[in-house]
Amino acid sequence: MNKYETIANDITQYIHDQQLEQGTKLQSLDQLMQQYNVSKSTITKALDTLEKRGVIFQQRGSGIFVRRQRREGYVSLLTNRGFTSDLKEFDITSEVLKLEKIIPDDNVKSNLHLKDGEAVYYVERLRKANDEILCIEASYFPVKLVPYLNVEIAQASIFDYLTNALKFNISFADIYLHIDELSESDAQLLALKPGNPALYLEQVIYLATGEPFDYSTITYHYKHSKFFVQATNY
């Protein structure tokens, strides 16, 4: 981890531990430079990172302020970084319904920028948070980027595997969402009734190189899915 990232995480932890509220003024840039004994550019990079993550906002000439407002039970739609307790709050488990190597259809092929005949891992999982059904997730990973995947990995965290074992530098994502009535097959998996409200989410996640490595469609259980989004460039 880079020095600026360590500092960013440290400040995040401090805000969390002290339970600082929205609008609380933090130390000045100079004070932070002294405290961490680093250059101005390192602190600036740490603060810009925190601003992007929605943890602080900076007001020129006036200071650095706490931004993040958590709300219990809401999960960030955009990132799984953030406050440790965001994750601690939920005990996420995954039941693997399917895992196979396939040649995908045109929609998946186009979203993952694949050539004819290029294979993907198809993984279907039922995800639970604190033993309540959260969603059904159908994911596609190009085999050329993810050469190996198994049930054990998919039961734990594919995200951890990609970042830690395969050293993926995950950079950005396009997310599409709409709501509709639940289909019969999805209703059965989610233990709901057809016609119940459903949130459908489609996402493409990219490496820093711009290569898409994950195309997923997710159907959320309407009673156990609350999200927050922080817009930083409104």
Place this chain on the structure above:
Amino acid sequence: MNKYETIANDITQYIHDQQLEQGTKLQSLDQLMQQYNVSKSTITKALDTLEKRGVIFQQRGSGIFVRRQRREGYVSLLTNRGFTSDLKEFDITSEVLKLEKIIPDDNVKSNLHLKDGEAVYYVERLRKANDEILCIEASYFPVKLVPYLNVEIAQASIFDYLTNALKFNISFADIYLHIDELSESDAQLLALKPGNPALYLEQVIYLATGEPFDYSTITYHYKHSKFFVQATNY
């Protein structure tokens, strides 16, 4: 508008006009400096702005690439900037159901950081896109920040009024969303049936000073609400 913003908008327009696809390589930083005849720091600022807006991604040592993937009929959840055609595509109209000055309840008071007895404008609007009902929006604006509001403004664009007439520097937003079955009163307004799927969105929008100036709850019609979100710091 600052020079870097003009350049950012110009590049956005170029990508749009040329219908450049995701992954297309743009001119180098040096070439852009020459083309616009500005300093490196101005171009860097323009490119950082475009990266934040999800229009491009930058890959160190390799270049600047087109990012934005539009999908017809999907509206950005996070911003109303962006491609002109994003807005042109939809003819948004607003029917004002209520507009009054009130002392708000504790929930609104807390979200807007109000003191006892501080008044807000309460505005309830039925919003349509291309004559189809899009949502019901209930918004609260502190009178101390928005001293004047009328039906004419609310029928047009409150956002334009705040930025153009009141010179608001709108900076960031916290958005909470969940899905549920539609209530009887909301169903009536949306011309739907109680129990139909509904997307409920709650948002607090802030000035660059960190002051919240808009607290809104929005109920979306499930057939006419499709959103995309671009995560830039996944």
